[in-house]
Structure formats: C-alpha cells, structure tokens
Amino acid sequence: MSDIASVRIVRATERDVPLILQMIRDLAEYERMSDQVVATENGLREVLFGARPQAEVLLAYAGDRPAGFALFFHNFSTFVGRRGLYLEDLFVRPEFRGLGIGRRLLTELARTAVDRNCGRFEWSVLDWNEPAIGFYRKLGAEMMKEWRIFRLTGDALKQLAS
C-alpha cells in the first residue's frame, strides 16, 4: 500500500497520452459505459496537446505508480458573466482509493479555478454513486438537484441539423 505522503499531482504531457487513454477506459468500465468509449490515442493527442487544446489533464502518482487523473476544461456562466472550471472526469484506480488522492486532485482543481478567476467549479455525478456524492458534499459542494442534462447525438442530431 502506498503512503499518502508520496502522492504527487502533475500536469500531463504528450507522452502521457497512452496512460490517459487507459485510465479513461478504466473509468468507463466503472461507470458501466465501456461501449461508449471511442477515444483514440491520436484523437486525445490532438485535443489535449494540439494547436488548439480543448481540455487539460492532471495526473496523480502514488510514488512512481499512476494512480488517477482529472480531465477538465473551461465552461462559461452567463449569469456570472465569466468562465468556470468544469471537471469532466475524475478517476482514482481502485487499488489507490482511500489515500486522499481524489481530494488532492479536487484541491488542485479548486486552486486552478481560483487562480484563473473562475466563478464556479462544477462537475457531474451519477445519482447512484453514493460514495462520490457524500465525498463531494463533505468538500462543501452543492448538488444542483433541479437540473437535468439533455443530449442530442448521432442520427437525431443530424436530423435536426438537416
């Protein structure tokens, strides 16, 4: 078992792309959505480290072992009138849970949000993921109970566009 004292949070670089893709797949399996993962190494390289990056990644290491990651981007709040930080994915590999790694990643993201003058730091959670919900509430985050996400994709998206 790793020692919490040895946990490091670092910004991902281009050579971490295979590791990031592997952890995205691990996360999808945990969320019962493996069939939805169509990301590739080349695609991730372009969107994370290409000419116009769309998102950023933090990696957590326990000693020299990759233990988790956070992928985030900036959204925008109309009412607040400035950008926010949106955490798209947070994942800690099962064998590294209980070491405070998720909290370390969230702390680093909160610091990034404050440093960049973001009005909000937001993310989504599956409503059956009770351990995550309890964890987020303890950090002071508020669940926006009334909001639901709608999604158009695939053929339905193309049909509306045409």
Next chain:
Amino acid sequence: MSDIASVRIVRATERDVPLILQMIRDLAEYERMSDQVVATENGLREVLFGARPQAEVLLAYAGDRPAGFALFFHNFSTFVGRRGLYLEDLFVRPEFRGLGIGRRLLTELARTAVDRNCGRFEWSVLDWNEPAIGFYRKLGAEMMKEWRIFRLTGDALKQLAS
C-alpha cells in the same frame, strides 16, 4: 403578432452586447434566479468578443424586433474523444413564443455542431420546466436522468483551494 416567415437567426456582434445583457436578465427572471446575475456589459464584451472568446451568441429576430438568443460554447467528452457543443442559455421573449423561434435556434445550433464535427449537442433544463422538456424530447433529444451537477463556488471554493 410577428409572422414566422420573417424570423431571422444571426450571429451576435459586439454592438449587440447591451441587448444580450437585457435578455440574460429576462431569462434569469423567468428561471427565478435574478439575484444570481452579476454579468456586466464590459464583462460580456470581453468574454464574447475579446482576444480569447469563451462563448458565442446567436440572436433571433422577428422582423426587426429581437425575439430571443442562444449562448453556447464547446465542451469536451472524454469518452467520445472530441469536443461537443454546449448550449448554456436558450431564451425566447414571452411575446414571441409559439412562433417556432426556439426550434429555429436549436436547428441552427445542431447545424453548427455537425459542421464543427462535434460528437454531442447538450444543454441543461430545470426539472420543473415541463413545456421545455416536452419540446426537447420532440426534437429527439434524450434526458440524462442519472446525472446530477455539483457546484463549488464562493467561500467553499476558496476554502478547498487554500
């Protein structure tokens, strides 16, 4: 009453900023969130038309009268591995409802999403807004029933960051 045939959808320009702010306030009133609007004209000018735009706006006109707006930006789906289009706000002024203006705005956004090779077109809705939910479903959009948004803001955000 305006004629649906005279509805035009145009991209907002910098001189539309006062109009956009007024419609953001109208929307906030409808959503019972007027106390949360802290956006200003200068702030909007910077984030929409500054050196590094954070979001884009479409305006709907019925004849020469501004009837509604859509504000959107790009998010990123890890699983899909490419960016999506996220609609932050859609609003049609009450006196212009029932003319198909909301649908025209959504159609233009769907076209934008397809043109820009976005994997998804998403937005959020308040769960008590039954007319909107029924409208979105008729367009082929799917409600992501299991997802809830968490938010850290203000003092709680600063505290986690420190």
